[in-house]
Amino acid sequence: MEILFLAILVLIMATALGSGYPVAFALPGAAIITIGLAAGSGLLFAGSTDAYFHSGGPQQWLSAGVTNLRGVYWEVERDTLIAIPLFIFMGIMLQRSKIAEDLLVTMAHLFGPVPGGLGISVVFVGALLAATTGIVGATVVAMGLISLPAMLRNNYSPSLATGTIAASGTLGQIIPPSIVLIILADQLASATDQASTARKALYKEATGELSMPSVFDVASTSAGEMFLGAFIPGLVLVGLYMLYILIFAIIRPSSAPAVKYAGKFNGAFWANVALTLIPPLALIFLVLGSIIAGIATVNQAGAIGAAGAMIMAGYRLAAGRKTTYVPAIIALVSLGVIAFCLSTYEMNIKGMQTSQDRLGVMIGLAASAALIVSLIWSGWRTLKIENTLHGVMLETAKTTSLVFIILLGAAMLTAAFRAFGGEELVREFLNSLPGGFWTQFIIVMAVIFVLGFFLDFIEIAVVVVPIVAPILLADPEANITAVWLGVMIGLNIQTSFLTPPFGFALFYLRGVAPAAVKTVQMYKGVIAFICLQLLALGIVGFYPPLVNYLPNRVSYLSDTSPPPRNPKLQYCMEEYVAGLLADGNGTVVKTLQTAQGLDLSVLPKKMGSAVKKGIDGGEEALASLQAAFVAETAVEAAQAEYRPKLRLVRGLEKKIRHEQELLDTAKTMLGRVQGDNAAAKSRLEGEIAAAQSSIDALKAQIPAEWEETHTTFAKLTKAEDDARNNYRRKADASYEAAFEALEAMNGTEAFIALEQDLRDLRATIETGAPDETHELVNEMSRKFSDIEATDDVKSALSKARRKLKSKSPDVPEALKEYDKAIKAYESGKVWRAKAETELRAGLTTYLDGIRTTLGTRVQPKLDRPQALYLASCSAHHRDISLNF
Structure with missing residues (x-):
C-alpha cells in the first residue's frame, strides 16, 4: 500500500504543476493531502492510522515536515542561503541600469568584423553577465531586445541567432556566482551527512570494524567550493559555444556574416570599450576573487557585488552630469586607502599600541565613512532616477521569496516521499542496477535531463537532489566528491532552460522576439547548443580535475590549508615523496648516511x-x-x-x-x-x-x-x-627527534639567561616564607617550561615546590631538590655548549636534506610545490571499494 500512496503523491504533485498551480503550494499541498489520505485509509481499513506508512505514522511525518520547514527558515542565517538575495539584487540592478545593454552594443562593435562575430559577442557578453548577474530571465530578455534585431538585420540565420541568445542567457546557471550552485551546495551539504552515515554502515557490515578510517569518509562542500568547481567547466562551455559559432560561420558564411564596424577604431572607441568592460570585470574580480583568495565568505562576496552594482548603476543612470563619476571615484579611492591601511597598520582597535596604529585606524575610519557616503549617494541616484532602486528591490523580493517558498515546500514534500518509502525504493532500484555506480549515475542524470523538460531548476535541485545525491555520494567505487556531483547536476539542470516544450529561456526570448521569428526556428536553433551542453557534461564527467582541481588548489594554498598529516592527503603525499626521491639521485640516502656519522654522544642520553x-x-x-x-x-x-x-x-x-x-x-x-x-x-x-x-x-x-x-x-x-x-x-x-634536538639548541640563549635567577632562588628558599617561596619556585619552573629539553630541571624544581607547599614545609628537603636542579642545569650547559659547536651544523644539514621528503608530514603546513601537486593528484577520483 505504501507504493500506492507514493504514486498518489507523485500524481497529485504532477497534476498540480501541470495545471499551472503555484509550485510553492503544489509541493507541500501534495504532501499534506497524501499523508491525510494514507492516515484516513489506514484508520478505516486497518484500524490504525500508521498502517500504510513505511515507518512511523502521520503525526511523525507531518512533524518531520514542519521541522524541515523550521530548519529551512532558520537556515536563512547560513552563508549558503543568505547570499541568494544579494546576488539577485546585483543581477537585477545591472540589468535595470542598462549596463548589460552597453556591454552588448560595445562587444558587438568589437567582434563584428570576425566571421560569426555578432554571435561570439553575444556569448562573450552572456558569460560576463553570468559572472555578474546569474539571472537567466533578465539576461535573455536584454540580449533578445538588443542583439536579436541586429543579428537579423545583418542576415544571421534566425535559428542560429535565437539559439545563441537563449544558450548564452543560460550561462548564469553554471558560471559563478549562480543561484543554482548556492542551492545545490545547500542540498549537498545535507546529502553528504547522509552519505557519510551510509558509507560507515556499509564499511561496518563489510569488514566488521566498528569505525571507518577517516580517509574513506565523504567530504562535504560549500557554496564557495561550488563556485570554484564550476568556474572552469563554465569556461569550457563558453569556449564550445564560441567555437561552434566560428565553425558554423566559416562553413556557412551567409548565415553568420561578418559585420564591419561603421565607425573608426580610434582612441575614443577603445576608451569606450575600456569604460564599458573594465567595471564589470572589476566587479567579477572583487566578487569571485574575494572568495577564491579566502578574503570573504560567499555572503560577504554577495554584499560586495550588491554594493558594486549599485555604484556602477549610480554613474550609468546619471550619465552626462558633471558629478557622474564622483561617487565611483570616492569609492575607489576609499577602497585603496582601506587596503593600504590594512597592509600597513594594526587595524584591530583592541590591538592598538602605538600612535602609528591609532593613526592607521583613524585613516581607515575616514575612508570607511567616505565609502559609505559613496554608497548612499549612488543609492539615492538609483532611487530618484526612474525609480530604479524601488523596482530592483521589488523584483529582488519577489525572486527571493519564490526561491525560499519552493525550498520550504520541497522540505515538506521530501518528508512525505520518505514516509511512504520512496527514498528506499529509489535506493533499491539504483543499487539493483548492473554496472555499479556509473549505471546509477547515468540513469540519474538522464532522469534529471528529462525532468528539465517540465520542471524549473529549483524544483529539480530541492526535490530530486536530496533523494539521489546520498546514494551516489555513498558509493565507494567511484568515490566522487560532492562538488563534482553538484557541478555535473548544475550543468545538466542548465539544459532545462533550453529543452522544449517548457524551456524558460525560450519563453523569455519568445516574448521579445519579432513575429517573423517562428517558434519552430527557435526550437531548431537550441538543438545544437543542447548537444554542446551534453558534450560539456561528458567532458567534465570524463575528467573530474576540471571541477576538483581549483577548489583543492585554493584550499591547499590558503592559510587554513589542511596539515600535511591529514589522512586524506597521505596517498598523494607518498606519490609526491616517491617522485622527489626518484629525481634526487640518492640525495636523501646520502643525507641519512652522513647523519649516521654524527657524534650524538654530546646530547643527553635519552635525546641522543x-x-x-x-x-x-x-x-x-x-x-x-x-x-x-x-x-x-x-x-x-x-x-x-x-x-x-x-x-x-x-x-x-x-x-x-x-x-x-x-x-x-x-x-x-x-x-x-x-x-x-x-x-x-x-x-x-x-x-x-x-x-x-x-x-x-x-x-x-x-x-x-x-x-x-x-x-x-x-x-x-x-x-x-x-x-x-x-x-x-x-x-x-x-625528522621529529632531530628537530626537537635542534629546537633545544635554539633555546640555549634563553636557558643561559635564566642562570642568575635560578642561582638567586637558593637565598629565597632559605630565608623566605615557604607559603610565598613556593610560588617563586613554581614561576621559575614555568620559565624553564618554555625551553626544550629542560625536563630534569623542571622536575627537580617541581619537587622542591611540593616540599615547600605541603602542610609541614620542609625547607632542607626543598634545598636538596633545588641542588639537583642546579646540577641538572650545569649538565645542560655543558651538553648545549658542545652541541652548539659539534652538532648544530650537521643536524641542520640533515633536516634540510629530508624536510621535503621524509619530513613532509611533520611540517606545520604544505609548501607551494606540495600544495600544487596534491591539488592535482587528489582532483582525481580514487576507487576505494576494495576496502569495503
Whole structure:
C-alpha cells in the first residue's frame, strides 16, 4: 500500500504543476493531502492510522515536515542561503541600469568584423553577465531586445541567432556566482551527512570494524567550493559555444556574416570599450576573487557585488552630469586607502599600541565613512532616477521569496516521499542496477535531463537532489566528491532552460522576439547548443580535475590549508615523496648516511638515543615506502579477478539484509496481532517463511571459495597498509627527534639567561616564607617550561615546590631538590655548549636534506610545490571499494 500512496503523491504533485498551480503550494499541498489520505485509509481499513506508512505514522511525518520547514527558515542565517538575495539584487540592478545593454552594443562593435562575430559577442557578453548577474530571465530578455534585431538585420540565420541568445542567457546557471550552485551546495551539504552515515554502515557490515578510517569518509562542500568547481567547466562551455559559432560561420558564411564596424577604431572607441568592460570585470574580480583568495565568505562576496552594482548603476543612470563619476571615484579611492591601511597598520582597535596604529585606524575610519557616503549617494541616484532602486528591490523580493517558498515546500514534500518509502525504493532500484555506480549515475542524470523538460531548476535541485545525491555520494567505487556531483547536476539542470516544450529561456526570448521569428526556428536553433551542453557534461564527467582541481588548489594554498598529516592527503603525499626521491639521485640516502656519522654522544642520553633511532629508521622508512608501492602493484594485479567476486557477494549480502529486514518486520507484526485473527497470522507466517527461504537461497549463491579468496586479497591490502603505516611512523620519527634536538639548541640563549635567577632562588628558599617561596619556585619552573629539553630541571624544581607547599614545609628537603636542579642545569650547559659547536651544523644539514621528503608530514603546513601537486593528484577520483 505504501507504493500506492507514493504514486498518489507523485500524481497529485504532477497534476498540480501541470495545471499551472503555484509550485510553492503544489509541493507541500501534495504532501499534506497524501499523508491525510494514507492516515484516513489506514484508520478505516486497518484500524490504525500508521498502517500504510513505511515507518512511523502521520503525526511523525507531518512533524518531520514542519521541522524541515523550521530548519529551512532558520537556515536563512547560513552563508549558503543568505547570499541568494544579494546576488539577485546585483543581477537585477545591472540589468535595470542598462549596463548589460552597453556591454552588448560595445562587444558587438568589437567582434563584428570576425566571421560569426555578432554571435561570439553575444556569448562573450552572456558569460560576463553570468559572472555578474546569474539571472537567466533578465539576461535573455536584454540580449533578445538588443542583439536579436541586429543579428537579423545583418542576415544571421534566425535559428542560429535565437539559439545563441537563449544558450548564452543560460550561462548564469553554471558560471559563478549562480543561484543554482548556492542551492545545490545547500542540498549537498545535507546529502553528504547522509552519505557519510551510509558509507560507515556499509564499511561496518563489510569488514566488521566498528569505525571507518577517516580517509574513506565523504567530504562535504560549500557554496564557495561550488563556485570554484564550476568556474572552469563554465569556461569550457563558453569556449564550445564560441567555437561552434566560428565553425558554423566559416562553413556557412551567409548565415553568420561578418559585420564591419561603421565607425573608426580610434582612441575614443577603445576608451569606450575600456569604460564599458573594465567595471564589470572589476566587479567579477572583487566578487569571485574575494572568495577564491579566502578574503570573504560567499555572503560577504554577495554584499560586495550588491554594493558594486549599485555604484556602477549610480554613474550609468546619471550619465552626462558633471558629478557622474564622483561617487565611483570616492569609492575607489576609499577602497585603496582601506587596503593600504590594512597592509600597513594594526587595524584591530583592541590591538592598538602605538600612535602609528591609532593613526592607521583613524585613516581607515575616514575612508570607511567616505565609502559609505559613496554608497548612499549612488543609492539615492538609483532611487530618484526612474525609480530604479524601488523596482530592483521589488523584483529582488519577489525572486527571493519564490526561491525560499519552493525550498520550504520541497522540505515538506521530501518528508512525505520518505514516509511512504520512496527514498528506499529509489535506493533499491539504483543499487539493483548492473554496472555499479556509473549505471546509477547515468540513469540519474538522464532522469534529471528529462525532468528539465517540465520542471524549473529549483524544483529539480530541492526535490530530486536530496533523494539521489546520498546514494551516489555513498558509493565507494567511484568515490566522487560532492562538488563534482553538484557541478555535473548544475550543468545538466542548465539544459532545462533550453529543452522544449517548457524551456524558460525560450519563453523569455519568445516574448521579445519579432513575429517573423517562428517558434519552430527557435526550437531548431537550441538543438545544437543542447548537444554542446551534453558534450560539456561528458567532458567534465570524463575528467573530474576540471571541477576538483581549483577548489583543492585554493584550499591547499590558503592559510587554513589542511596539515600535511591529514589522512586524506597521505596517498598523494607518498606519490609526491616517491617522485622527489626518484629525481634526487640518492640525495636523501646520502643525507641519512652522513647523519649516521654524527657524534650524538654530546646530547643527553635519552635525546641522543631518540635522534639515533630516528636517523637509523630513515632508511627503513624508504624501504617501507618502496614496499608499499610493490604491494600496491600486487593489489592492482589481483583486483581484476577479485572485483567481480566482491561485487557478486556484496550484492547478495545487500539482498540478504533487505530480506532480513522484511523478516524482522513480519515477525514484529505477527507479535502484535491480537485475538483470533487467523487470516492475518497466516499471511504474516507466509511472509516470514518466504523471507527465510529467500535468505537461504541467497546464501547458497555465495561461492564456496569466497572466504578463502577474500582472506587472500585482504592479506595483500594489509601488506600495503602495513608498509604505508610503517613508512609514516619511521619517516616522522626520522625528522621529529632531530628537530626537537635542534629546537633545544635554539633555546640555549634563553636557558643561559635564566642562570642568575635560578642561582638567586637558593637565598629565597632559605630565608623566605615557604607559603610565598613556593610560588617563586613554581614561576621559575614555568620559565624553564618554555625551553626544550629542560625536563630534569623542571622536575627537580617541581619537587622542591611540593616540599615547600605541603602542610609541614620542609625547607632542607626543598634545598636538596633545588641542588639537583642546579646540577641538572650545569649538565645542560655543558651538553648545549658542545652541541652548539659539534652538532648544530650537521643536524641542520640533515633536516634540510629530508624536510621535503621524509619530513613532509611533520611540517606545520604544505609548501607551494606540495600544495600544487596534491591539488592535482587528489582532483582525481580514487576507487576505494576494495576496502569495503
